[in-house]
Amino acid sequence: MVRKNIYTLGLLIILTVSTAFISNNFSDFSYLIFVILALSCVKFLLVVFNFMELKKANVFWKISIVSFLIIFTITILLIT
């Protein structure tokens, strides 16, 4: 479990550095917002399912959190 969390942390750090790097260096890229939000969603889900152990929870909680994330991300994408 600890080993799995170490891999998760490594991936989270890589994704964080990547999003900051992409935002700073590819500001003219057409799908910039989509890429940044998609990477942020992956980070969010990694924390929820691995660190918070939601993967062990009832499916209701999993569906609820994923639904929230999808609604939030799509709303931001539609507005921008």
Next chain:
Amino acid sequence: MAFTEVNYKNLYYPPGGILLWILIFLELITFGIALIALVITSKESPELFHQSRLTLNTTFGALNTIFLLVSGFYMATTVHEFKQHNNKKASFYLKLTMLGGFLFLILKGLEYYLKINAGYTLGYNSFFTFYWLLTGFHVIHVMVGLVILLFMRQSIKKETASLEDIEASATFWHLCDLIWLLLFPVLYLIL
């Protein structure tokens, strides 16, 4: 101390407790609506919001994200060690968790100090009103989380802590990560 095995698959017993998860959803919805309001407001004067966003230090934001994520990792390790009845290790990892939180607050304090010195206060423009309110409320969550963790450390030391307490505290601490993971991209990267 023997722990009662909790069936997390039961709808009413998610890891951390149902009340904490109701709180998590309320908090995420509140911050989510505020972030959507920020993006809608930015459409009224996109250039002002873009220029204001560029004054934020992305490196500080990314570093703060890493502090919270590493802290979250140590929190998960604390819970794991506590379940294994390794109270000394759990206490040690809890200290590392709190260190991550303190580093976050120090860097946030430095960021706030630089912003105030540059004149970017709450009333400077709409972007900074959102910036101060959103990050300010998040900082309050981190502070409250640190106080909870401080009490948890004392409980672990005195061997009076229960698994439910530790899991609930951990869930609240991870909530701080989750809120920041929504704030960071919208506030620092995409406007």
